[in-house]
Structures are given as C-alpha cells and as structure tokens.
Amino acid sequence: MNKSKLVISNLAEELFLSFSGEFTLYDLATCQEMIDNANISSKNVVIDLNNALSLDTAAAIFIDNLQDALSSKKIKVTIACDSQKINDVLALVAKYNNATPQTNQIKKTTFVEQTGILFYNYFIGFLSFMEFLGKVFATITQYFKNIKNIRFREIAFEINESAIKALGIIALTSFLIGVVIAYQSAFQLKIYGANIFIVDMLGISILRELAPLMTAVVIAGRSGSAFTAQIGAMKITQELDAMETMGFDPYVFLVIPRIVALMIAMPILIFVSDVMGVFGGMIVANVDLNITPELFLDRFGEVVAVKHLFIGLAKGPFFAFLIASIGIYRGLRVKDDTQSIGFNTTKSVVESIFAVIVCDAVFSIAFTNLGM
Amino acid sequence: MNQIIRVKELKTIFDERVVHDGLNLSVGEGEIYGLIGPSGCGKTTLLREMVMLQKFSGGSIDVLEKDLKNIASSDAQELRRQWGVLFQAGALFSSLSVEDNVALALREYTQLNERMIKEIVDFKINLVGLNPSDAFLFPSQISGGMKKKAGLARALCMDPKLLFLDEPTSGLDPISARDFDSLILKLRDMLGLTIVMVSHDLQSIYDTLDKVAIIDDKKIAYEGGLDGVSSSQSEFVQTFFKERI
Numbered sequence: 054m055n056k057s058k059l060v061i062s063n064l065a066e067e068l069f070l071s072f073s074g075e076f077t078l079y080d081l082a083t084c085q086e087m088i089d090n091a092n093i094s095s096k097n098v099v100i101d102l103n104n105a106l107s108l109d110t111a112a113a114i115f116i117d118n119l120q121d122a123l124s125s126k127k128i129k130v131t132i133a134c135d136s137q138k139i140n141d142v143l144a145l146v147a148k149y150n151n152a153t154p155q156t157n158q159i160k161k162t163t164f165v166e167q168t169g170i171l172f173y174n175y176f177i178g179f180l181s182f183m184e185f186l187g188k189v190f191a192t193i194t195q196y197f198k199n200i201k202n203i204r205f206r207e208i209a210f211e212i213n214e215s216a217i218k219a220l221g222i223i224a225l226t227s228f229l230i231g232v233v234i235a236y237q238s239a240f241q242l243k244i245y246g247a248n249i250f251i252v253d254m255l256g257i258s259i260l261r262e263l264a265p266l267m268t269a270v271v272i273a274g275r276s277g278s279a280f281t282a283q284i285g286a287m288k289i290t291q292e293l294d295a296m297e298t299m300g301f302d303p304y305v306f307l308v309i310p311r312i313v314a315l316m317i318a319m320p321i322l323i324f325v326s327d328v329m330g331v332f333g334g335m336i337v338a339n340v341d342l343n344i345t346p347e348l349f350l351d352r353f354g355e356v357v358a359v360k361h362l363f364i365g366l367a368k369g370p371f372f373a374f375l376i377a378s379i380g381i382y383r384g385l386r387v388k389d390d391t392q393s394i395g396f397n398t399t400k401s402v403v404e405s406i407f408a409v410i411v412c413d414a415v416f417s418i419a420f421t422n423l424g425m
Numbered sequence: 426m427n428q429i430i431r432v433k434e435l436k437t438i439f440d441e442r443v444v445h446d447g448l449n450l451s452v453g454e455g456e457i458y459g460l461i462g463p464s465g466c467g468k469t470t471l472l473r474e475m476v477m478l479q480k481f482s483g484g485s486i487d488v489l490e491k492d493l494k495n496i497a498s499s500d501a502q503e504l505r506r507q508w509g510v511l512f513q514a515g516a517l518f519s520s521l522s523v524e525d526n527v528a529l530a531l532r533e534y535t536q537l538n539e540r541m542i543k544e545i546v547d548f549k550i551n552l553v554g555l556n557p558s559d560a561f562l563f564p565s566q567i568s569g570g571m572k573k574k575a576g577l578a579r580a581l582c583m584d585p586k587l588l589f590l591d592e593p594t595s596g597l598d599p600i601s602a603r604d605f606d607s608l609i610l611k612l613r614d615m616l617g618l619t620i621v622m623v624s625h626d627l628q629s630i631y632d633t634l635d636k637v638a639i640i641d642d643k644k645i646a647y648e649g650g651l652d653g654v655s656s657s658q659s660e661f662v663q664t665f666f667k668e669r670i
Contacts, residue, residue, distance in 0.1 A: 291516035298476045298589075299530055299579075300505030 216318030231333025256357030284384025436483030509580025515572030
C-alpha cells in the first residue's frame with residue numbers, strides 16, 4: 054500500500070509525472086507533496102496515465118487542477134493516456150470543474166448592527182405575540198356569544214390532561230416545599246424561643262406566594278411545554294392547515310379550550326398546593342417544635358386571615374392565562390423543521406416562568422399598596 | 426363552461442424573492458387540472474393561496490365566484506365547506522381514528538345522527554379503497570398510502586364540488602399510484618368533481634389530467650390540453666416531456 058503511485062522522472066527536455074495503479078483520493082496528499090517538492094523547472098511536463106488502472110473523480114480533479122496550475126506558469130502540459138475510461142473521467146471533471154467555487158458570502162456585521170438586529174427581532178417577536186393575543190381575544194368575543202359554541206368536551210379533556218393528571222406531582226412538590234420551609238424556619242425560630250410564630254410564617258408565605266408560584270412553575274414545565282410540542286407537531290404534519298381548509302378555526306378548536314381549561318383548573322391546583330404545603334409544615338412543627346396539630350390549626354385560624362388564601366387563588370387564572378397563551382403561541386411559531394419544536398418548547402417554559410414571576414411581582418406590589 | 430377558479434395577474438413575494446409575477450389561469454367545471462413546474466416554482470404556494478392558507482401580494486384569485494382578496498369571514502367559511510383538500514402526507518388529525526377523521530366535518534357542520542354519519546363515513550372509506558376494518562386505526566398505525574386514501578376520504582366527506590390534491594401520488598409505489606389515478610378519474614366521473622392537483626408524476630399526469638398549467642419563470646408557460654404541450658418553448662417543458670413529445 055505504501056508504494057508510491059507517482060514516479061517523477063526527468064527525461065531529456067521533458068518531466069514525466071507517471072501515475073500507476075488505482076489512483077484515488079487517498080493518494081492525493083502524498084502526490085501533492087511529491088510534486089510540491091519536485092521543484093519543476095522543465096518547460097514541458099507530461100502527465101503519464103498509461104499505467105494507471107483507474108481514476109476516481111477526486112484524482113481527476115487533482116489532475117485537472119495540476120494542469121491548470123502548470124499552464125498558468127507557462128509550462129506546456131500534455132496528458133498521455135490510452136484508456137477510454139480514464140479519459141471519460143477527465144472529460145467529466147473538466148466539464149464540471151470549470152465553474153469557480155462559490156463561497157457562501159456571509160455579510161460581516163458590526164456589533165452595533167448585531168445589537169440592532171437582536172432588538173429588532175425581539176420587537177417583532179413581541180408584536181407577533183400581541184397579534185396572537187389580539188386574535189385570542191377576538192375569538193373569545195365570538196366564542197362566548199353563544200353557549201352552543203363553547204366546546205365543553207375539549208375543555209373537559211384539557212382539564213383532565215393538564216390539571217387532574219398533574220395533581221400528584223403538585224401535591225408532592227408542595228408538601229416538600231412546606232417541609233423544607235418549616236424546617237429551616239424552625240431552626241431560626243427556636244433560637245428566639247418564638248416557636249409558635251411558625252404558624253404565621255408558613256400560613257402567609259405558603260398561601261400568598263409559594264403555593265401559587267410553585268404550582269405555576271410545575272404547570273409551566275408540564276403543561277406549557279406539552280402545549281408547545283403538541284401544537285408544534287400538528288403544524289409540522291400540516292394538521293393545522295388541514296383544519297383551516299376544513300373551516301375549523303384552530304383558535305376555536307385548540308387555543309381557547311386549552312386556555313380556558315387551564316384558567317379553570319389553576320385555582321383548584323393552587324388550593325391543593327396550599328393544603329399540602331401547610332400539611333408539610335404542620336408535620337415539621339409537630340416533630341421539631343412540639344407544636345401539636347390542634348395547637349397549629351387553632352393558631353392558624355387566629356392569625357392567618359382568609360384574604361391571603363383568596364389572594365393566592367386569585368393569581369391562579371392570571372398565571373394560567375400566561376402559561377397557556379405563551380405555550381400555545383410558541384407552538385404556533387414552530388416552523389417546518391423538527392429542531393424548531395425543541396427550540397420553541399425550551400423558550401415556552403423559560404418565557405412562561407419568567408412571565409409568571411413578573412406577574413407575581415406586579416400583584417405583590419399592587420395588593421400591598423391596596424392594603425390587602 | 427363555468428369557470429370554477431380564475432387567477433388573474435397573481436403576484437406573490439416572499440421577503441425579497443418573487444415567486445409569481447403576473448400569473449393567469451382558469452379552471453373550468455369538471456376538469457382535472459394539473460399544476461406542473463420545476464421545483465421551487467411555486468406550485469404548492471399557488472395551491473395554498475387558492476385554499477386561503479397563504480396571502481398573496483397582488484392580483485386576484487376567484488374561487489367559486491368569490492374573490493379571495495376581500496372575502497368576508499362568513500363567505501370564507503361557506504367556501505371551505507365546498508372544497509376538500511388532500512395534503513401531501515394526508516395531514517390526518519393524529520388524535521382521532523381514521524373514522525373520526527372522516528366524520529369530523531359531518532359532526533361539526535351537520536345535525537345528522539350518529540347512525541347516518543357512520544353510514545356516510547363507511548361509504549366514503551369504501552369509496553377510496555380502504556378496508557372497513559381500517560376505520561378504527563389511528564393515523565400512526567397506517568401506511569403512507571393508506572393515510573393518503575384516508576385523507577381523500579376526509580376531503581370527500583362533505584361532498585365537495587372542488588377537490589385540491591397536493592402531489593397525490595408522490596411517495597406511493599407505482600401500483601398504488603396507478604390505483605390512485607384511476608380512483609381520481611372514477612371520482613370525477615361519478616361525483617362530477619372539479620379537481621386541481623399539483624403533480625410531478627409523469628404517468629399520472631398523462632393518465633388523469635384534462636388540462637395542465639406549466640409554471641415556469643414566475644408565469645404560466647403553457648396552459649391547455651396535454652397534446653399541445655410540445656408547442657411551449659419553456660426549457661422545463663422540453664426536458665420534462667422529452668420522452669413524450
């Protein structure tokens with residue numbers, strides 16, 4: 054195998070480049086090296102292919118380029134070859150090799166341009182989300198005009214899919230959050246001997262903030278991403294197009310039922326989360342601080358105003374609307390390639406959690422300023 | 426002959442790429458009309474514009490005497506019930522069985538009882554050549570050819586006047602493709618459909634089409650019967666129909 058397939062010999066006025074055997078793309082590198090080192094000075098070069106058994110296209114391109122390179126140095130090149138097969142390959146390559154290779158010209162952009170493009174794209178993205186919301190509201194006004202239009206079956210199906218089936222995981226996470234919060238605060242409260250205040254702390258923090266937020270995060274990860282993936286896949290398989298040509302508005306069939314279902318289900322999920330969180334805290338209080346469940350619940354009723362529960366529950370539909378609409382919007386933005394499903398699913402979860410937290414911050418300020 | 430579809434001076438521009446520029450064609454009642462052209466010439470785009478899936482930039486498209494440019498949403502809805510569309514891969518609703526896919530429009534748009542719907546669906550499933558037992562399968566459980574047939578059954582379920590087919594024989598084996606062709610001819614003769622299709626399949630073009638429009642260089646290079654196709658000077662026509670003319 055190591056035997057060189059190129060022999061360079063000087064005969065009289067002519068330089069012979071003799072190739073032998075099967076000359077393929079694996080031999081090119083060595084041949085190139087040999088030719089580069091040969092330091093061609095003769096005015097006549099003969100490329101001798103008479104001993105070559107076959108030539109693949111890469112080798113033919115190599116010979117074609119070699120010929121061009123030598124010709125440009127005013128060296129006369131002759132190709133000696135009898136084989137019809139090899140001549141055919143050379144002719145084929147000569148025919149398609151003439152075009153100068155096109156390089157993909159990527160326009161260089163400056164930092165300012167890049168920033169501009171980035172923000173412009175964000176702006177366009179924001180506008181298209183607004184367009185989506187506008188269409189959702191326009192459809193809702195049509196939708197609720199007549200009770201017959203409301204698709205109860207789809208709504209019920211979605212409530213089951215994205216809420217009832219999520220009950221377990223929400224109960225478990227909330228319980229654990231309750232346990233963790235109670236355990237950490239018990240440690241601090243013990244120092245001051247303020248054991249009983251654990252009830253105030255848990256009650257307010259869980260009912261008002263933690264339960265709605267935890268529920269929203271779990272639902273965004275679970276149902277928001279599912280909405281994006283489902284609708285994105287339907288877009289790729291042209292199911293959305295099919296619906297439209299059959300006169301079924303995807304907003305009526307897919308978008309509104311999902312949003313409505315999640316808005317109905319979210320407060321219920323938050324309530325479950327409240328119960329489980331406080332339950333987790335109660336167990337830790339009992340074990341760690343010797344506060345019996347009776348005492349805990351007694352104190353709970355005394356110090357935790359019912360408004361905290363209602364504020365927590367009231368956030369539910371707003372969070373649900375954000376999660377569902379962002380998830381669906383991202384699904385509708387999926388383009389005709391599979392990568393874009395993954396991209397948009399990631400975006401949908403990140404954006405909906407972010408939106409929920411911003412919304413929560415706004416509520417927090419608003420409710421406090423309203424004296425609630 | 427009544428004109429079902431009239432396209433006048435159509436212009437389509439994507440970003441900076443001009444797809445159609447001054448395209449004219451008309452489809453008469455009862456015709457099987459083919460849109461043919463090299464890849465990327467905008468056949469499928471034209472079809473999508475005809476079924477209101479895509480907006481066009483200029484000119485006009487009239488379908489069943491309605492101007493698609495300024496159509497009221499109620500008219501659009503009415504129009505959508507009068508046509509059927511078969512997508513390239515069938516585009517069956519993956520959450521519904523074949524039977525429910527076909528029945529969906531009937532359930533949504535009519536007051537028929539379940540027994541009647543079932544009968545209509547069975548008839549349509551039979552008509553396109555699917556086995557009655559396939560009706561209960563889901564789209565993920567059936568082959569590409571069966572998906573197309575099921576898609577056709579769904580497109581036919583409201584007894585449309587107009588049928589759009591996007592590459593109906595692509596991806597089918599030659600035998601199924603010929604079966605599909607004869608099915609299309611049969612449907613036209615039995616139901617008096619007007620059919621508009623995009624196709625690449627030369628055999629199917631010769632077997633089924635009454636009239637072709639060859640799109641080349643953003644315009645119609647030729648419109649008319651297949652026997653006159655050789656008169657066109659378009660390079661695409663000369664290569665595509667080389668063996669036949």
